[in-house]
Ligand code: SP5
């Protein structure tokens with residue numbers, strides 16, 4: 001890891017965040033039935049905010065946006081669920097009996113269970129908990145909805161900053177970074193998991209489409225495959241999704257998706273690219289995979305870029321076996337900057353508190369050229 005003397009500067013780089021993002025306290029992850037300390041903590045936000053500010057970035061508080069883009073990306077049922085399930089859980093007395101202080105699902109209405117019959121809405125709150133959730137690690141508590149919704153506002157505010165608004169006398173920035181937390185790339189149209197609740201990057205991509213960009217690329221450098229983002233755009237020709245991540249076929253989350261042969265379908269065939277990497281992959285293999293994705297983005301002829309910026313591919317990260325360095329992240333930023341596209345970088349994973357902020361600074365410095 002580079003030390004403080006070699007930390008790059010970020011003069012004036014726009015960093016959008018919201019204090020509401022700190023309201024989400026998942027507290028734990030239920031993994032294999034065992035309650036383990038969660039790694040997706042609010043201290044992540046402080047780490048990134050402090051380090052980017054020290055590097056000279058301009059901190060901007062997110063502006064509230066209405067639900068318009070959010071509702072075109074996600075199913076209303078998922079949104080209603082996230083808005084209300086904690087309150088219902090509490091009202092049902094479940095924090096006292098059986099003594100579970102977060103929403104934890106126990107039964108999941110899988111396609112195989114339903115056998116083609118429609119999923120009814122269970123009367124029991126504890127059964128409803130599994131309706132839109134696909135794992136036991138993504139707990140919902142008192143401030144989860146407010147935090148997730150504020151992360152969407154951060155992503156949409158970053159989109160505003162890279163979009164010219166002549167009426168307001170504003171010119172567009174080439175780069176804006178949204179310090180989104182909780183992260184989002186594991187959320188599909190109607191299913192959440194992987195420590196994610198709302199897909200901030202996908203919402204940013206849709207907002208860029210709405211702002212007049214005919215073709216948008218999403219590049220995902222988080223250590224894990226962004227199965228939610230892939231799913232949302234899988235059959236669309238107007239949004240390219242490219243991801244480099246630890247090989248799910250080697251036993252890594254999200255296990256069921258992220259394989260090389262997932263190339264998109266229908267109109268979206270050829271607009272999805274997965275680059276699974278062996279555990280232990282270092283800068284050279286990671287950057288070679290990114291090069292293949294950047295070449296595809298250039299051929300796709302996008303006019304705007306969303307970067308799903310997970311920094312959990314770093315060597316010290318507790319959630320992944322990839323071995324990327326800070327200078328690797330900087331070179332990734334530089335490689336993406338050669339595309340010359342207006343860029344919205346959206347925070348995804350990254351869990352090693354001592355190095356998290358510096359990894360973000362390195363990436364943004366590379367992107368800033
Ligand atoms: C956004 C993001 O990076 N989500 C990644 C979620 C992957 N979590 C997988 C967890 C697998 C088990 N981890 C054991 C650690 C127990 N605290």
Ligand code: ZN
Pocket residue numbers: 222223224310312348349350
């Ligand atoms: Zn991740």
